[in-house]
Amino acid sequence: MLEKVLKGSPKYYMWLAFLGGLIGVGAITYLFQLKYGLSLTGMSRNVTWGFYIAQFTYLVGIAASAVMLVLPAYFHGYKQFKKIIIFGEFMAIGAVIMCMLFIVVDMGMPQRMLNVMLHPTFNSVMFYDMMVLIGYLCLNAIIGWKTLECERFQVVPPQWVKYLIYTSVIWAFSIHTVTAFLSQGLPGRHYWLTAVLAARFLASAFCAGPALLLLLLMIVKRIAKFEIGKEAIKTLTIIITYAMCLNVFLFLCEVFTSFYSNIPGHMHPLHYLFAGTEQGLPWVTYWMWIGAVMAIGSLVLLIPTSLRENMKILPWALGMLVLATWIDKGLGLIIGGFAPSPFETWASYAPTVPELLISLGIFAVGAFVVSILWKIAIDVKKEAGTL
Amino acid sequence: MKRSRRQFLKVASLSVAGLGAQLAAGGMTKAAAAVKPSYKEDALALKAKRWAMVIDTREFTSKEDFDACINACNTAHNIPHIPGKTEIKWIWKDAYEHTFTDTTNKYQSKEIEDREYFMLCNHCENPPCVRVCPTQATYKLESGIVAMDYHRCIGCRFCMAGCPFGARSFNFTDPRPYIKEVNPKFPTRMIGVVEKCNFCVERLDAGKLPACVEAAQGKIHFGDLSDPESEVRKLLEENFTLRRKPSLGTEPGVFYII
Numbered sequence: 080m081l082e083k084v085l086k087g088s089p090k091y092y093m094w095l096a097f098l099g100g101l102i103g104v105g106a107i108t109y110l111f112q113l114k115y116g117l118s119l120t121g122m123s124r125n126v127t128w129g130f131y132i133a134q135f136t137y138l139v140g141i142a143a144s145a146v147m148l149v150l151p152a153y154f155h156g157y158k159q160f161k162k163i164i165i166f167g168e169f170m171a172i173g174a175v176i177m178c179m180l181f182i183v184v185d186m187g188m189p190q191r192m193l194n195v196m197l198h199p200t201f202n203s204v205m206f207y208d209m210m211v212l213i214g215y216l217c218l219n220a221i222i223g224w225k226t227l228e229c230e231r232f233q234v235v236p237p238q239w240v241k242y243l244i245y246t247s248v249i250w251a252f253s254i255h256t257v258t259a260f261l262s263q264g265l266p267g268r269h270y271w272l273t274a275v276l277a278a279r280f281l282a283s284a285f286c287a288g289p290a291l292l293l294l295l296l297m298i299v300k301r302i303a304k305f306e307i308g309k310e311a312i313k314t315l316t317i318i319i320t321y322a323m324c325l326n327v328f329l330f331l332c333e334v335f336t337s338f339y340s341n342i343p344g345h346m347h348p349l350h351y352l353f354a355g356t357e358q359g360l361p362w363v364t365y366w367m368w369i370g371a372v373m374a375i376g377s378l379v380l381l382i383p384t385s386l387r388e389n390m391k392i393l394p395w396a397l398g399m400l401v402l403a404t405w406i407d408k409g410l411g412l413i414i415g416g417f418a419p420s421p422f423e424t425w426a427s428y429a430p431t432v433p434e435l436l437i438s439l440g441i442f443a444v445g446a447f448v449v450s451i452l453w454k455i456a457i458d459v460k461k462e463a464g465t466l
Numbered sequence: 467m468k469r470s471r472r473q474f475l476k477v478a479s480l481s482v483a484g485l486g487a488q489l490a491a492g493g494m495t496k497a498a499a500a501v502k503p504s505y506k507e508d509a510l511a512l513k514a515k516r517w518a519m520v521i522d523t524r525e526f527t528s529k530e531d532f533d534a535c536i537n538a539c540n541t542a543h544n545i546p547h548i549p550g551k552t553e554i555k556w557i558w559k560d561a562y563e564h565t566f567t568d569t570t571n572k573y574q575s576k577e578i579e580d581r582e583y584f585m586l587c588n589h590c591e592n593p594p595c596v597r598v599c600p601t602q603a604t605y606k607l608e609s610g611i612v613a614m615d616y617h618r619c620i621g622c623r624f625c626m627a628g629c630p631f632g633a634r635s636f637n638f639t640d641p642r643p644y645i646k647e648v649n650p651k652f653p654t655r656m657i658g659v660v661e662k663c664n665f666c667v668e669r670l671d672a673g674k675l676p677a678c679v680e681a682a683q684g685k686i687h688f689g690d691l692s693d694p695e696s697e698v699r700k701l702l703e704e705n706f707t708l709r710r711k712p713s714l715g716t717e718p719g720v721f722y723i724i
């Protein structure tokens with residue numbers, strides 16, 4: 080099936096070349112970071128994780144969200160999703176690869192990366208995170224590839240694939256739970272030290288991932304000319320809506336616990352993110368409010384059935400939702416965790432240009448991988464007449 | 467997770483032996499000499515079950531008092547002088563409300579509020595930094611000291627997110643150009659690794675007290691917390707002391723006489 084990668088329209092090649100360019104820029108910037116260290120980033124002694132780890136966290140969610148297609152299809156026999164599952168699985172592969180790259184660029188000593196496996200440390204959540212991510216990548220690659228191959232030859236996938244699929248469902252939940260556990264169990268980081276963090280992560284992943292998938296599919300279907308299926312879109316948007324409601328609800332639970340208890344340490348991060356400090360408003364505050372407005376806006380457009388099923392409005396609602404969840408997890412989460420320093424001072428952080436260029440390069444890698452995989456999937460499905 | 471030097475050497479010698487066997491099997495007889503490393507402690511080495519520090523904050527009245535200790539540590543450990551938000555520090559001073567963040571009272575004694583206080587790694591009994599480190603580059607010695615292997619650290623900074631005391635620093639840039647005069651007795655660090663106070667484990671092994679304790683001339687006390695007869699235990703019994711953030715359960719080993 081790999082040969083499908085090579086046969087494409089000039090537009091397809093131009094797109095890949097464009098991504099290649101971005102990857103090149105990111106890679107060159109990364110060489111500088113290797114030489115001059117993480118001093119090129121906006122991180123500091125008090126804010127030791129920044130944009131990279133935030134993107135990692137967000138993308139683990141995107142990867143895990145493939146389960147929102149797989150679960151109804153395989154656990155409940157919901158047939159309408161079968162056509163698009165492969166796109167979810169292939170998007171997950173791209174997302175996991177981006178996650179891994181974000182971890183690598185965040186390391187001070189990437190050449191020693193294998194120490195995590197050479198000295199397995201079972202009390203460290205990072206060890207498990209590395210393991211589950213690698214496992215999830217393999218699962219999705221094997222499942223995706225094998226099911227697509229079977230579709231091509233129009234045979235029923237072998238039984239073992241089914242077992243792998245069941246495993247992948249549980250695995251998807253576990254990767255994002257483990258990612259939450261990275262920060263959820265740290266004493267003294269009030270914004271993260273909450274039992275609902277993992278639940279929040281899952282809820283936000285299960286709306287953001289399918290929303291992003293649906294948006295991308297809407298774009299790609301125009302280019303490649305195929306139908307996603309009305310029923311599938313309907314069901315998926317319902318799933319997205321419920322997950323987003325849950326996400327917002329869990330966030331409000333945090334707000335209640337912090338402010339009703341009136342414990343300063345618990346109020347500080349939210350206060351910093353939404354109301355700034357005595358010294359003024361940090362840049363992230365504006366983003367947080369945009370995020371809040373987007374979150375409410377997306378719900379307004381998604382909850383009423385008449386609006387949700389309007390195909391002109393839907394892309395906007397999904398776009399707002401993706402932006403809102405990204406601001407919450409891809410910016411606010413890490414900044415809110417570090418902003419009140421261990422000395423009860425405010426620690427500010429903003430990503431630098433090199434940091435953003437490297438991140439852009441990694442996003443381009445993800446887009447490159449997904450483009451190629453989706454191209455294969457579309458071509459195979461078209462040939463087999465299943466699209 | 468306890469890991470003594472001896473255990474480490476055992477593992478090391480096993481791997482050397484394994485490597486030797488492999489190479490020998492490949493026909494390279496030269497490598498067959500798997501030496502059994504012998505480790506002998508310095509006869510002078512100071513020993514304790516649980517090292518702890520008691521700082522008499524009443525005695526630190528002038529800038530010179532603080533500087534003597536800070537400089538002693540900086541020189542002993544090749545700590546670079548990097549200005550700004552990416553600074554490296556093992557022991558430093560700060561105001562009361564930044565040190566004892568959850569023990570601040572309104573209308574407190576002005577004198578106590580105006581004093582400055584040392585901060586350094588607490589060598590916690592339940593150190594979160596050790597718990598989170600994915601490579602065991604941060605580990606606990608049998609003497610209670612939380613130590614680091616700079617050559618194993620991958621620079622993930624998980625330990626910095628985990629330490630609630632802000633005791634750790636990261637080498638955002640190559641530290642060597644920022645060291646005024648290199649002390650050849652202690653290694654300098656490389657770019658991309660984390661570092662922190664090590665309770666002068668290298669000096670204790672040679673029978674000397676920590677550099678800051680020595681420079682403090684009696685204002686900082688150091689001893690075995692598990693020994694009821696020790697000086698530090700006596701001081702704790704006789705004086706009112708604070709520790710930083712005791713509610714987090716890390717059991718800090720640095721006490722402050724107020």
Ligand code: SF4
Nearest residue numbers: 587588590593595629
């Ligand atoms: S003070 Fe911080 S770095 Fe030192 S042992 Fe405790 S948790 Fe670890």
Ligand code: SF4
Nearest residue numbers: 599619620622623625
């Ligand atoms: S930065 Fe180094 S010492 Fe800290 S957790 Fe990572 S590997 Fe361990």
